[in-house]
Structures are given as C-alpha cells and as structure tokens.
Amino acid sequence: MHMPLLRRLALSLAMLACGPALAAWPDDRPIELVVGFAAGGGTDQMARVLAPFVSRRLGANARIIVTNKPGAAGELAVAHVARAKPDGYTIGIVNVPGFIFLPMYKEAQYKAEDVRLIARLVDDPTVLIARKDSKYTDLRSVVQALKQQPGSLSFGHSGVGTNGHLALEQLQRIAGVQANSIPFKGAAEAKTALMGGHVDFTYVSAGEMRELSLAGGPFKGIAQMSKTRLRAIDNVPTAQEAGVPIVMSSERGVAAPARLPADIAQRLEKAIEASLRDPEFIAAARNDAPVLAFLPGAAWTAALTGNRKELQPIADSLREPQKVTQK
Template sequence: MRGKVVALVAAAVGIVACGPAWAGWPDDKPIEVVIGFAPGGGTDVMARKLLPFVEQRLGGKAKFVVLNKPGAGGEIAFAAIARGAPDAYSIGVVNVPGYNFIPMTRKTQYSTDEIRLVARVVDDPSVIVVPAESKLTSLAEVLAALRSKPGSVTIGHNGAGTNGHLAIRMLANAAKVEPNEISYRGTAAQRTDLLGGHLQVGMVSLSELPELHGTNKGPLRAIAILSKQRSPSLPDVPTAEEAGIPITMTAERGFAVPKAVSDEIAKKLEAAIAEGLRDPEYIKSSPGDAPVLAFMPGAEWQKRLDDMNQALRPFAEEMKAQEQK
C-alpha cells in the first residue's frame, strides 16, 4: 500500500513539474526568432521593428533575439522552426508562398505539418524595379526586349519558391518570354547589384521600397506592381494587368512556432502580435510596412494557405518537370 502511495505522489509531482513548464514563458530566457533571409531585407526589417512592441505586450522579462539563417529560399529557417523545442524559446518568421510552395517541388528539411502558424502580419505585393537611369522604363519595354532576344534581361529574385521567383515564372508564362533569372539571398543583395549595374531588373516587395512611396524617386524606380489595383503608396505605378499581363503575386509574412507548442503560448503570442501591430508608434516607425499590414489569426491563415496550395500546384509540377529535363 505504501508503495502505491509513493508512486501516486511521485506521479503527481511529475504532473505539477511538467504540466505548467510553459507557465514561465516568456520570462525564463530570451526567445530566438529565426529569419530565413539576410539582414536588411523586408522580412528582417519588419521583424526587428515589430518585435519590441510585441515584447511590451507580453510584459515581464520578454526579450526577442533575431537570428538570420538565409539560404534555400527560406528553407533553412523553416527547418529550424520545425526542429524547435515545444517550449517556444525558438520561433520564427515564415514567408508565403515559399513556405508552402517549396515542399511541393522537392523533398525538404521540414514539413508544414511540423509547424504551427501563429499570426500573419503583412500581405505585400511584388513590385518590379529598375535602376533610375535604366533604359527600361516600363514593363512593356522589358517584355519587348525579351521577345527580341530571349534571356537578354536579368531579373533578380530571393530564391527558388519565393514570391519573387514565382512572380517571374508567372510573368514568363503569361507573356511567353524567358528572362535570365538571378537568385539572391535577400533583397539587400538585389539592391546592391541593381545599384552597381550588375542586375537590370529586380522583383521585390512593396514594403521594401519605403523611400519610393508617394514619389517613386530615388536610385531605384518601380515600373509595375503585381496587385489587382494600384497602391496608394505608388499611385503612378501601373499594375501588370495595365501592361496587358493579368498576374498578381504577394508576399505574406508572419510568425510560426513548432507544432508541439501549447495552445496557451500560441494564443498569448498571437494576441501580443495583434496588439503590437496596432500600436501607433510601431506604424510610425515602420513606414514601409504600414501600407501592407494585414493581420490574420494563425488558424485562419492556415486555412488560406490550404486554399492557396491548389493554385500553386501547377507551378510546382512545371518546376519539377523542368528539373527532370
């Protein structure tokens, strides 16, 4: 009898010790936030500006530490999120459509089933940019050059499966052209090569051009936006559809945790992100993100991605077929 009592007491202690292990979150230690692109790009800048406001909402000793793990179109970072411990001290940012598209094209180091989406933060349309002194002043001129000589125009993107890469593939299919694609580890590298004359055209996101918003003046110039309608931030920049190419592509960014993270932590983080995004000081400090902020709860975002996968699958099959040739 005494043995049974001891066993029951031990079990109870184990439940008390293990059950609320998450209760100290996020005060126990800093939370590592993994980002799949180099410092200075849209994802990195968004996270670094927003996270201090999320810390305030979490309260206590909450502290985020950003860790950049660029490469493979975000796959390295997504894999790090999937392998994180269930204590939520290692979380990350996911970039759609790359996050859900890459596993459609090849075997990856992660599965989306291993990751729980917490909150979408932005929905950011792709923008086609050129150096200010470029002779290519419109999307029509880019397409005309490619029709005249296939592969004659270099167009940059941030890795296979990213929104920029898919946007270029969609553009090539719709316009029946073949650009010379150049893959980069992030928008900062694209910008460097554009300004240095080593890249003719860049495929970036609207939030990554805050210096152009309202004026479209500077060392770079936007010549088309891949959204359904013109952006209030770039009112003079036509949509691709206005150039006769009816395609749209946006980059969605948000936060995710390992699948085994508790509901309590996930909901706590989701609420803090939602509140941080509404903070007037955050909006003021992040002029690039302000026009594209689009909060969506994790469960709703996951349903959106499930629906999106149907539209992306044909492009995945096309990419696999090309690789097999």
C-alpha cells in the same frame, strides 16, 4: 533537535544540484525569432521593429532576439523552427509563398504541417523595379525585348520559391517569354546587385521600396503585381494594366513548432495583434505600415489552401526529378 536544520540543508543541496528554479514562459530566457533572409531586407527589418513591441506585451521580463539564418530561400530557417523544442523559445518569420511552395516542388527539409502558424503580419504586393536610368519604363517594353531576344534580360529575386521568383515564373508563362533568373539571399542583396548594374531588374516587395514614393530615388517601378495599385506607390502601374495579369504577394507572419502548446500560441497571437494596432509600432514600421494585414493563425492556415492551388502548375513545372534507386 537537529532534524529541521538537516532537512533545510538537504533541500538546499538538492536545489543546487538541480540548478535554479525556472520561471514560467516567457521569463526563463530570451525568445529566438528566426529570420530566413540576410540582415537589411524587408523581413529582417520588420522582425527587428516588431520584436520589442511583442516582448512588452508578453511581460516585463520577456525578451525577443532576432537571429538570421539565410539560405535556400528561407528553407533553412523554417526547418530550424520546425525542429526546435516546442516550448515557445524558438519562433520564426515565415514568408509566403515560399513557405508553402518549397515542399510542393522538391524534397524540402520541412513539411508545412511541421510548423504552427501563429499570425500573419503583412500582405505585401510584389514589385518589379529597375535603375532610374534604365531605358525600360513599363512592363510592355520589357516583354517586347524578351520576345525579340529570349534570355537577354536578367531578373534578381530573393531565391527559388520566393514571391519574386514566382512572379518571374508567371511572367514567363503568361507572356510566353524566356528571362534570366538570378537568385540572391535576400532583397537587400538583390537591390545592391541592381544598383551595381549586375542585373537589369529586381523583384521586391512594396514594403521594401519606400524609395519609389520619394523623388530622386535610385530606382523606378516597372509594375506592381496586384489587382489594384497600392496607394503608397500609386505611381507604379499594375502588371494587369500592361496586359499581363500577374498577381503575386509576399505574406509574412510568425510561426512556431507544430506541437507548441495552445496557451503559448494564443498569448503570442494576442501580443502580435495588439502590437500591429499600436500607433507607435505603425509609425516605426514605416515601409510596412501600408501593407499590415493581421490574420489569426488558424484563419491564415485556411486561406493558404487557395495559394497552393494557384501555385501547383508552377510547382509541377519545376519539380525536381524523382531519384531513381538502382537495384
């Protein structure tokens, strides 16, 4: 007579012991979107604009929060994502070329195959900028000054292996000059240093430099590292026009731990693709709108094979010496 009551009591106690029943992904808890650079930079800004649009398309209860783990040119953030549980609750923004370049030239905390690329967001040309009052007006004058006095000019960038750093390496190799390379934790910090006169130039991505299209801004463009002029900053000549054929872009996209289930990866990819096409998002993206370039994860992974070939000579020249084990 009392068995049903006892069974219900036993079931209730079991549920209390195990905790509340879990809902299906992505409703259990917030999804962490990890950014490998300091707050205020282009990667951080885009992540924060994108997050609510993707959340909306994942479901009414989905919520994406952005966390910053700056350091080592994005390596710390990628390593964090690679080591995370592949349950869809930890994803991150990866920045190419740094993502593929770091393991090429040193013993990094991750390997490229440790993460699964979900989707590319942007393909953003690198731009060399100076203060508005700088006496340098084009890349030819910069190269001439470095030839006359090697190491006399300083160039800020977002860290070793980032697009700015690699653009500088290309400049030195192609033009045969020596420059003073100054790494920072992100574009915002590098731009601040330029503004304060601590460096002569800074490499940034075009999406981070809306100021170049505005009259009276604090910076001016010296050269953009693209095959043709980006329409949004068509007042800035390409490096190739100055006789230095440098092409260097900053690609940004979303990645997850390598063993992320395919169904979760597909849901994320579709949500991202739909968000990038949303007119409301495009309006909110502002600086990034001209360089939005969605690519599915599988296609992006395949495309990066060519990037590796182009970066191999630089990786060989920068590769850390192999550690010698004493017997």
